[in-house]
Amino acid sequence: MLNGLWLGFFLVAAVCALTQWLVGGNADIFAAMVESIFAMAKLSVEVMILLFGTLTLWLGFLKIAEKAGIVEWLAKVLGPLFARLMPEVPPGHPALGLITMNFAANGLGLDNAATPIGLKAMRALQELNPSSTTASNAQILFLVLNASSLTLLPVTIFMYRAQQGATDPTLVFLPILLATSVSTLVGLLSVAVMQRLRLWDPVVLAYMIPGALLLGGFMAFLGTLSAAALASLSSILGNLTLFGVIILFLVIGALRGVKVYEAFVEGAKEGFDVAKSLLPYLVAMLVAVGVLRASGALELALDGIRHAVNWLGMDTRFVEGLPTALVKPFSGSAARAMLIETMQTHGVDSFPALVAATIQGSTETTFYVLAVYFGAVGIQRVRHAVGCALLAELSGVIAAICICYWFFA
Numbered sequence: 001m002l003n004g005l006w007l008g009f010f011l012v013a014a015v016c017a018l019t020q021w022l023v024g025g026n027a028d029i030f031a032a033m034v035e036s037i038f039a040m041a042k043l044s045v046e047v048m049i050l051l052f053g054t055l056t057l058w059l060g061f062l063k064i065a066e067k068a069g070i071v072e073w074l075a076k077v078l079g080p081l082f083a084r085l086m087p088e089v090p091p092g093h094p095a096l097g098l099i100t101m102n103f104a105a106n107g108l109g110l111d112n113a114a115t116p117i118g119l120k121a122m123r124a125l126q127e128l129n130p131s132s133t134t135a136s137n138a139q140i141l142f143l144v145l146n147a148s149s150l151t152l153l154p155v156t157i158f159m160y161r162a163q164q165g166a167t168d169p170t171l172v173f174l175p176i177l178l179a180t181s182v183s184t185l186v187g188l189l190s191v192a193v194m195q196r197l198r199l200w201d202p203v204v205l206a207y208m209i210p211g212a213l214l215l216g217g218f219m220a221f222l223g224t225l226s227a228a229a230l231a232s233l234s235s236i237l238g239n240l241t242l243f244g245v246i247i248l249f250l251v252i253g254a255l256r257g258v259k260v261y262e263a264f265v266e267g268a269k270e271g272f273d274v275a276k277s278l279l280p281y282l283v284a285m286l287v288a289v290g291v292l293r294a295s296g297a298l299e300l301a302l303d304g305i306r307h308a309v310n311w312l313g314m315d316t317r318f319v320e321g322l323p324t325a326l327v328k329p330f331s332g333s334a335a336r337a338m339l340i341e342t343m344q345t346h347g348v349d350s351f352p353a354l355v356a357a358t359i360q361g362s363t364e365t366t367f368y369v370l371a372v373y374f375g376a377v378g379i380q381r382v383r384h385a386v387g388c389a390l391l392a393e394l395s396g397v398i399a400a401i402c403i404c405y406w407f408f409a
Contacts, residue, residue, distance in 0.1 A: 006284060006288050006334075009288035009289065009291065009292045009334075010288060010291060012292065012295075012297045013033065013288075013291045013292045013294070013295035013297050014295070015297075016295040016296055016297035016300065017029045017030060017033060017295045017296075020295075020296060029294070029295065029296070032294045033291050033294045033295055035294070036287075036290035036291055036293065036294040037287050037290065037291060039290065040283075040286040040287045040289070040290035040291075040337075040341075041283055041286070041287055043286060043340065043344070044279065044283040044286045044287075045279075045283075046163065048279045052272065054155060054156060054159045055272075056268045056272050057268070058155055059267045059268060059270050060263075060264035060265065060266075060267040060268035061245075061246060061249050061250075061264065061267070062104065062267055063263050063264065063266050063267025063268075063270070064249045064250065064253045064258060064260050064263045064264055064267065065104070065249045065252075065253070066101065066267075067253065067258045067263045068249065068252045068253040068256045068258050069256060070249070070252060071097065071100055071101050071104060072097060074100045074104065075096050075097045075099075075100040078096075078100060079091060079092075079096060080203050080207075081203065081204065081207045082096055082099070083203075084197070084198065084201050084203050084204050085141060085197060085204070086137070086138040086141060086142075088128055088136065088137065088138055089125070089128060089138050090128075093124070093128070094124050095121055095124035095125050095127075095128070095138075098117060098118075098120050098121035098124055099121045099142060101117045101121075102117045102118040102121050102146070103145075103150050106146065106150040106151060107150055107151065107152040107153060118142075118146060118373060119373065121142065122139060122142070122143075122373045122374075122377055123377055125138050125139045125142060126139070126377040126378075126379075129377075132378060133378060133379060133380045133381055134379065134380070134381040134383065135374060135379045135381065135382050135383055135385055137195050139373075139374075139377075139379070139385075140191060140195070140382070140383060140384065140385045140388070141188075141191050141195070143369060143370065143373055143374070143385055143389065144187045144188075144190070144191050144385060144388045144389050144392060145184065145187055145188065146364060146369055146373070147187065147364045147366045147369050147370075147389035147392055147393065148180070148183040148184040148186070148187035148188075148364065148389070148392035148393075148396065150180065150184055151176060151177075151180045151361050151362065152177060152180070153173075153241055153242060153245065154172070154173070154176050154361040155242065157172060157176065157357050157360060157361045158170055158173075158242070160336070160339060160340060160343070160357070161343070161348055161357060164340065164343040164344070164348040165348055166348045166349055167349065170239050170242065171349070171354070172354060172357045172358050172361065173237055173241070174233065174237060174407070175354075175358045175362075175400065175403045175404055175407050175408075176357075176358050176361035176362050176400075178399065178403050179358055179359075179361070179362035179396055179399040179400040179403050180361065180362040180396065181215055182362075182395050182396060182399035183362055183363065183392045183393065183395050183396030183399065184392070186391060186392050186395040186396075187388060187389065187391070187392030187395075190387070190388040190391050190392065191384075191388050194384040194388060286337040286340065286341070288334075288337070289323075289334065289337040289338055289341050290341065293341060293345070298323060302319055302320065302322065302323070305319050305322060306319045315405070315409075317351050317352065317355075317409070318351070318352070318355050318401045318404070318405070319352075320342065320345075320346055320350075320351075320352030320355075321342060321351075321352040321353065321354075321355030321356035321359065321401075321404075322355075323338040323341075323342065323356070324338040324339050324342065324356040324359050324360050325356075325359045325363065325397045325400075326338075328359065328360070328363050328364070328365060328366075328393070329363075329365060329366040329390070329393055332364075332365040335360055335365070336360070338356065339353075339356045339357060339360045342356045343356070343357075351404070351408055351409065354404055354407075354408050355400065355401060355404045358400040358403065358404050359396070359397055359400045359401075362396045362397075362399065362400050363393050363396040363397055363400070364389075364393065366386075366389045366390055366393050369389070370382060370385065370386065370389065
């Protein structure tokens with residue numbers, strides 16, 4: 001899938017450039033494309049320097065949380081809910097702890113770190129699966145919730161914005177939180193309908209009703225604020241949450257006798273190993289996206305969407321942020337490259353860049369997650385997983401665009 005997507009970027013760019021040369025006599029287009037290749041290769045290394053530090057930092061803190069028993073406590077807290085949503089998973093099964101760790105990593109925006117944990121969780125669920133080739137209900141729910149992007153603290157998005165020179169990297173904290181809540185809720189409800197889960201069960205309602213009331217009350221409060229106040233609140237909450245999580249992990253770890261420094265270093269080594277494997281993919285995708293933009297092919301596609309949106313009488317400013325949404329279901333590295341390229345082209349705090357950042361933080365690589373997670377355990381029949389995951393993805397994109405107009409337009 002990634003091979004076809006990457007090759008397609010170059011072929012489309014080549015066709016578009018040749019057409020401009022033969023029809024319009026624009027020979028400079030090839031120089032621009034070559035220049036873009038080297039510029040994007042350089043940008044990839046610059047981004048990776050900060051990504052090394054970010055992943056190393058947060059996997060270090062996640063290891064402290066694991067050794068302090070925070071992850072195990074979360075598994076116990078969520079145990080009754082999982083028992084209703086995944087009735088085929090026995091209480092105390094190792095899969096529940098792995099699922100909790102995966103959700104914790106995703107919640108911190110560490111999607112690359114969450115993948116290895118998620119694969120372990122999928123293998124543990126496969127041990128309970130009576131079929132070797134057909135996805136179980138528990139596996140589908142786990143995958144769809146992953147595909148809905150459970151991002152509560154999108155530190156990698158903050159990192160990309162900081163690297164591109166944003167004055168306030170956490171500005172998109174609240175928009176991402178709200179948009180990812182929509183995509184996760186839609187993903188859960190769609191699976192519940194397909195699997196006939198009893199969401200009206202008293203235990204499930206005991207978890208969902210307080211969460212829904214808190215989210216609804218919070219959104220009602222946000223509705224009373226001006227755009228400037230919304231942006232300011234997003235910044236304050238983003239920074240407080242980020243620093244508060246760090247202090248919480250350290251204090252609980254110290255109180256429980258964890259050697260926090262040694263635990264941090266142990267986790268940080270894992271983060272370094274994860275980060276160093278990403279550079280080839282980032283270089284490949286950023287170069288392909290840069291060539292696509294330089295050839296004019298990307299702008300041509302966006303012009304078509306822009307004309308359609310304009311014909312419908314809608315504002316077209318969000319269209320420039322759509323490249324991230326268009327490739328996100330297929331490839332996280334391609335979407336990451338599109339996000340960075342949008343920031344470079346339009347400015348890190350421009351409306352298109354804010355839309356792209358919110359989409360990146362509130363959606364997931366649906367087809368990639370399906371291929372990797374189910375492929376790792378030999379699942380061939382995915383049943384309703386694709387439909388539910390894509391519905392959650394679409395909901396996240398629409399919510400991200402609407403919320404960005406609410407906050408930043």
